Amino acid sequence: MNVELNHPEEKRVYALGQKMFFYRGGAYDFACATCHAVDGQRIRLQELPNLLTKQGAQAAYTTWPAYRVSQGEVRSMQHRLYDCLRQQRFPEPAYGSDVITALSLFLARNANGGTYDGPAMKR
Numbered sequence: 001m002n003v004e005l006n007h008p009e010e011k012r013v014y015a016l017g018q019k020m021f022f023y024r025g026g027a028y029d030f031a032c033a034t035c036h037a038v039d040g041q042r043i044r045l046q047e048l049p050n051l052l053t054k055q056g057a058q059a060a061y062t063t064w065p066a067y068r069v070s071q072g073e074v075r076s077m078q079h080r081l082y083d084c085l086r087q088q089r090f091p092e093p094a095y096g097s098d099v100i101t102a103l104s105l106f107l108a109r110n111a112n113g114g115t116y117d118g119p120a121m122k123r
């Protein structure tokens with residue numbers, strides 16, 4: 001992973017992704033950061049990656065698309081983010097929406113230095 005932010009548009013979209021990551025709202029007042037900004041946090045038995053660390057972002061970003069055993073389908077990062085926005089009680093984003101692009105760029109950049117390892121298997 002070697003995502004550079006040279007163009008002003010790239011910087012703007014990265015900043016948008018970062019803002020969205022910390023943006024709290026919805027019925028539970030959750031942000032991505034509520035579930036993904038602490039080490040060693042989990043929901044039931046599921047580990048929640050800390051996506052602000054290099055290690056967490058690398059493990060998450062480099063392994064999509066993935067075959068999700070629980071859904072019996074190959075899913076993209078976009079699907080993963082849909083599912084998290086649903087858990088966050090946010091509205092469903094439109095396919096290819098700016099918010100998905102911005103969050104994906106934020107995660108991709110945070111994963112710099114990692115080795116892309118997709119497609120992978122997930123629960």
Ligand code: HEC
Pocket residue numbers: 021030031032033034035036043046047048049051059060061063080081084085087088103107122123
């Ligand atoms: C209510 C808690 C919650 C919120 C809020 C949440 N997520 Fe998640 N997220 C999860 C769970 C649970 C998983 C699945 C973990 C697993 O399968 O081990 C997950 C998985 C992920 C993964 C995949 C990790 C991997 O290793 O494959 C990414 C990327 C991700 N979330 C990003 C986000 C982003 C970006 C947001 C904000 C839009 C967000 N999440 C909001 C609970 C949440």
